[in-house]
Amino acid sequence: MQSKLSDIELITQTLGGNQSAYADLVKRHQRFVFTLALRFAKGREDAEEIAQDCFIKAYRSLSSFQQQSKFSTWLYSIVYTTAMTSLRKKRVDTASIDDDESYIQIEGKPSGYDEHNVENKSRSYYVNQAIAQLLPDDATIITLFYKGEQSLEEIAQAMGIEANTVKVKLFRARQRLKEKLERNLKHEVNELI
Amino acid sequence: MNSIEEKLWNYIDGTLPVAEQQAIALLIEQDEVYASKYNELLQLNNYFAAIELDEPGMAFTYNVMEGIRTEHALKPLKATIDKRIILGIAGFFILTMAVLLIYALSSVNWTGGSGFKMPQQLTVEATQVNSYFKGPAIKAFLFFDVVMALFFIDYYLRRKSIVKEP
Numbered sequence: 190m191q192s193k194l195s196d197i198e199l200i201t202q203t204l205g206g207n208q209s210a211y212a213d214l215v216k217r218h219q220r221f222v223f224t225l226a227l228r229f230a231k232g233r234e235d236a237e238e239i240a241q242d243c244f245i246k247a248y249r250s251l252s253s254f255q256q257q258s259k260f261s262t263w264l265y266s267i268v269y270t271t272a273m274t275s276l277r278k279k280r281v282d283t284a285s286i287d288d289d290e291s292y293i294q295i296e297g298k299p300s301g302y303d304e305h306n307v308e309n310k311s312r313s314y315y316v317n318q319a320i321a322q323l324l325p326d327d328a329t330i331i332t333l334f335y336k337g338e339q340s341l342e343e344i345a346q347a348m349g350i351e352a353n354t355v356k357v358k359l360f361r362a363r364q365r366l367k368e369k370l371e372r373n374l375k376h377e378v379n380e381l382i
Numbered sequence: 383m384n385s386i387e388e389k390l391w392n393y394i395d396g397t398l399p400v401a402e403q404q405a406i407a408l409l410i411e412q413d414e415v416y417a418s419k420y421n422e423l424l425q426l427n428n429y430f431a432a433i434e435l436d437e438p439g440m441a442f443t444y445n446v447m448e449g450i451r452t453e454h455a456l457k458p459l460k461a462t463i464d465k466r467i468i469l470g471i472a473g474f475f476i477l478t479m480a481v482l483l484i485y486a487l488s489s490v491n492w493t494g495g496s497g498f499k500m501p502q503q504l505t506v507e508a509t510q511v512n513s514y515f516k517g518p519a520i521k522a523f524l525f526f527d528v529v530m531a532l533f534f535i536d537y538y539l540r541r542k543s544i545v546k547e548p
Contacts (some may be wrong), residue, residue: 208447215443223438237438237445245444245453250467313434320433335431341397354398360388 196260204252211251215244218261221337222268228320228328229272231279239275243268258346262339265347269329277323319369327362334359386416390423471530 194202194213202210223240230236247267254263320328326348333344341359345352392398393406409416439445 208450209524211450212443212447215446219438219442220435223442224435227436233436233439236436237442240438241442241446241449241451245449249453250448312429313432316429316433330432334434335433336435362389363391363426363430365386370426370429 197256200251200254200256200260211248214260218264219244221261224336225256225265225268225329225332226272228332229276229325235275235279239272240268242275243271246271259343262343262347262349265333265337265339266349269348272325315370315373316366319366319373320371322373323362323365327365329339330355330359331366339359363368386419387423390416391418393420394423394427 196214196217199210199214199217203214211225219240222243223236226236226239226243227233230239243264247264254260299366318378329348330344333339333347334341337344339347341355342352344359345355348355350358389398389406393403393410396403398406405418410420411417
């Protein structure tokens with residue numbers, strides 16, 4: 190069961206020496222941090238490693254968190270920097286990041302029982318598949334905007350760029366995502382025929 | 383960059399000024415091109431918002447907390463010892479030596495004229511000295527002294543090696 194305390198209350202307790210408060214904070218944000226890490230990593234194991242590293246780094250510098258922004262924004266800036274560093278390190282001995290196919294992370298095909306659930310799951314599956322084919326920056330902006338409850342200004346803060354740049358990047362990322370989605374769905378239809 | 387699509391995305395996101403927002407709303411109502419594009423983008427927006435977050439492994443939180451605990455355990459002893467404790471111990475020794483010195487000097491008979499003579503209380507027979515080192519408290523005290531001496535030597539050598547580094 191997750192704690193009902195706010196992020197700031199959990200941070201205060203953590204700084205007071207209560208480590209289980211930090212465990213609650215990790216539980217609360219782990220899905221999003223892991224998903225963001227997956228946008229950069231080549232597999233679940235790498236993504237878990239990046240996500241764990243981010244939480245340890247955040248714990249280490251928790252006392253320097255000024256509370257001028259949301260904790261999530263501050264945490265996502267750590268995730269973005271850590272994931273970018275990890276990506277740069279791995280670039281040396283892996284294929285080019287422009288290789289679209291290298292980012293496909295989709296697990297099994299969707300499964301479900303009721304019709305509505307199936308429709309939602311398959312919709313989510315195809316969008317996730319298309320996101321996985323985007324460049325990490327595009328995928329990160331899309332994820333932060335739609336799932337991170339972050340404003341353009343907060344995304345800009347997390348990524349260390351201007352809010353206007355985020356706006357332009359978001360527009361382009363949506364266009365690319367739309368193209369990928371259309372291409373994948375066309376491919377699926379051709380396969381079915 | 384000022385395409386219909388961009389304007390409509392901004393309209394959907396609600397990032398336009400009020401006047402522009404109203405103008406676009408009017409265009410959607412009156413212009414078929416705008417209306418169909420708007421519906422297409424709105425549907426895409428719903429698709430994008432439907433993405434699901436991935437779930438890390440079951441032991442994720444445990445692994446993070448374990449990583450934090452390990453990091454704490456690996457902290458060098460030097461960093462975990464409070465400086466005030468060291469200063470307190472040093473202060474105790476300095477104070478003890480000062481008190482002993484003052485006591486010894488105040489007990490000397492300076493007017494005797496027959497040269498320096500140790501006060502009666504401080505003169506002990508050589509055979510008596512042995513008995514002072516037999517008690518467990520003394521042994522513990524000496525052991526503590528040895529540890530402290532080793533610690534200070536280590537501290538001194540570390541500082542020396544840091545200074546030597548370019």
